[in-house]
Amino acid sequence: MRISIPVSVGIFLLLLWEMGCRAWAVPVYILPPPSEVLCTALSQYRILAYHGSVTLFEILAGLALAIAVSIPMASAMFLFPWVERALAPFLVASQAIPVFALAPVLVVWFGYGIESKVIMATVIIFFPLTVNLLEGFKSCDRRHVELFRMMGYSKYGTLKKLFWPWALPYFFAGLKVAVSVATIGAVIGEWVGAQRGLGYLMIQSNARLKTDMVFAAILWLSAIGLVLWWLAGIMSRRYAPWKDRG
């Protein structure tokens, strides 16, 4: 039931799209029908897989970097309120800046290689991770904190044994959001300047009016996002199962 409803809706929309393209004889370079997109996605899988692997690597590297930044940042913001007061405005401001505005500058700073795309993905990912983790720390039950204080735990001992496990479900919720939006950062970076990646492939195909390839790249990008989201869900259930047990 949980799967069948979205699958049915998806199939219905695809059928509508397919029939619309055929009924109005829409040229393929304007809007290819889903059957054409699927055909291209499968027949050109070598090219798509090559560029997809580059984009996936950028996303994963961005994810790793964002995790490495967000955990100490959220911990410091939680343990030392003055750090939160000092950083919070910049954290919010970093999300108020459109990533499109940042991309050209990052390409100038870090070049046309994957570095600028990894940074782009990091910029997008670290915000939901940091904010969710911080919220997780703050949501900890006051009576548990009281219990730990009475047991004589230090601030760091409490962080390790209470706050961190408590915030883990929040962290994974942030991770699920993060992986869903991570593709945006990587692809925008590739649009601005790259020699590889699905974003690069989309720009190149678009210039040659190979719209079916653009859609095939979008399909692969969606698949990457979906798989990462699914993996984040599995990790959440594996490492923070108490959330679902109530």
Place this chain on the structure above:
Amino acid sequence: MTLVSVEGLKKDFDGLSVLSDFSLSVDRGSFVSLIGPSGCGKSTFFDLLTGAIAPDEGRILWEGRTISDLSKKAAWMAQSDLLLPWMSALDNALLPRLSPKKSDRERAMALFCELGLEGFEDYLPYRLSGGMRQRNALARTIMFDRELILLDEPLSALDSLTRQDLQGLLVSLQRDFGKTIVMITHDVEEALVTSDFVVVLSDQPMSVRSSYELIGTKPRLRDDSYVVGLRREILDMLGGHGP
């Protein structure tokens, strides 16, 4: 001999006087229950004792010496078990030992046997029943290794049968482990079954309305005429402001 006492405790919240000139003393090895109307300030009193909040006036004395709070002197058990859902029952019980040694582990295992939790050491809390979770919390409280135990309505979330069972355990905690116990409860019968002293509190600002020194072997029978008579007397005293 007095183990802990409070003198002239005062606490206001936004102009509302919750405690005013509140004094109480607890003898070493005794079991004292505090009963009062809901919202009379019992939990605030515990918060003051544990140091969660600071009093506006007054002092806390431990063996006659003034201390800021009892956070280093007392173990605390709340209404909910406060077990950590990611830790096994045994690890939860071992929490008060900051760096548990093998001897602590063995002691906790022995405690599990005494509390009827043998075989459940590796269970996560969600697999334990309400009564077992509360026993687990009791094991953790004992592992604090503190002379004084503060119980904040520890059995109120349980069904009556499990409650009666655990009331016996509370008595043995005092008797067999030599603990001094101060318990907040809204159950007059529970207080009469388990305690040496029952302190009836008045509404805000909280003050001692009456106190009873109880006699007889514990846990007392709830249909004992002594218990029944006192129960009626206390409930009459509390009147419409029953706990």
